[in-house]
Amino acid sequence: MKVSGRIGWTLAATTALLLSACGGGGGKASPAADSASAAPAQEPAASQQPASQPAAAGAAPKAKPAGPGAPEGQPAATPAPATVSLSVASGTQLETTLDTLLSTQDSKVGDRFTVTVTRPVTVDGRTAIPDGAKVHGEVTAVQKSGSPGQTAVLKVDFTSLTVGGESYPISADLVKAEPQKKSRTSTGEAAVKIGAGTAAGAILGRIIGGNKTGTFIGAAVGAAAGTAIVLGTQDVDAVLPADSPMTLQLKEPVTVHRPR
Numbered sequence: 001m002k003v004s005g006r007i008g009w010t011l012a013a014t015t016a017l018l019l020s021a022c023g024g025g026g027g028k029a030s031p032a033a034d035s036a037s038a039a040p041a042q043e044p045a046a047s048q049q050p051a052s053q054p055a056a057a058g059a060a061p062k063a064k065p066a067g068p069g070a071p072e073g074q075p076a077a078t079p080a081p082a083t084v085s086l087s088v089a090s091g092t093q094l095e096t097t098l099d100t101l102l103s104t105q106d107s108k109v110g111d112r113f114t115v116t117v118t119r120p121v122t123v124d125g126r127t128a129i130p131d132g133a134k135v136h137g138e139v140t141a142v143q144k145s146g147s148p149g150q151t152a153v154l155k156v157d158f159t160s161l162t163v164g165g166e167s168y169p170i171s172a173d174l175v176k177a178e179p180q181k182k183s184r185t186s187t188g189e190a191a192v193k194i195g196a197g198t199a200a201g202a203i204l205g206r207i208i209g210g211n212k213t214g215t216f217i218g219a220a221v222g223a224a225a226g227t228a229i230v231l232g233t234q235d236v237d238a239v240l241p242a243d244s245p246m247t248l249q250l251k252e253p254v255t256v257h258r259p260r
Contacts (some may be wrong), residue, residue, distance in 0.1 A: 083257045086128040094248040095119040103239035104152040104231045111139040128256050134162040140226045157226030163256050170254050174227040176247035179238035
């Protein structure tokens with residue numbers, strides 16, 4: 001009986017020790033084990049940090065707010081100024097002054113010149129052609145006087161109108177001009193001849209439209225475009241001085257764009 005009791009107590013003590021050893025291994029871990037097991041879990045977070053930095057550095061700056069109706073990220077476009085189209089009728093006369101001298105002695109074919117509008121032209125109560133607008137012209141033919149009875153003729157053509165910085169093609173005739181007489185000898189002698197009612201006095205300053213030839217205009221001048229004006233005879237010249245008045249007449253309508 002004593003032997004059996006001792007064996008039973010020994011088995012019980014051994015079992016208790018084994019259970020105690022197993023319970024200690026599955027319970028609380030040592031600090032070294034905890035830090036070793038936690039370290040691998042922190043590595044992914046550390047490896048993700050550098051990847052986020054280039055994305056922040058390369059990010060595009062925020063666009064300014066767009067205006068009403070503009071695509072996202074773009075500034076609103078500036079609206080174009082409102083204009084109205086005004087049609088100036090054929091036959092309308094333009095009162096102008098010449099900006100530079102014209103004469104059969106000094107002017108050459110191809111010379112360009114301008115005249116300045118001095119009286120505004122209105123259409124339906126709106127100013128279509130303001131004073132100060134420019135009309136551009138060109139000398140298309142020059143006929144000098146070289147013998148008695150031969151007239152000196154200058155032919156000009158008007159090609160465009162500039163209004164508010166925009167240019168418009170036009171077709172216009174010269175219907176009135178005021179040339180000044182200029183003698184090749186002396187002013188007194190020229191005044192005597194013209195005042196006496198000579199042929200020079202009768203035709204000087206005459207305006208001849210169209211491609212006409214005849215007593216005053218030779219074939220070369222007649223074939224050129226524009227309006228011819230008689231500016232002299234053999235011994236008397238005439239000039240169209242700067243600032244002298246000229247009246248033009250539109251042969252075709254012209255449409256201009258003006259602010260509302």
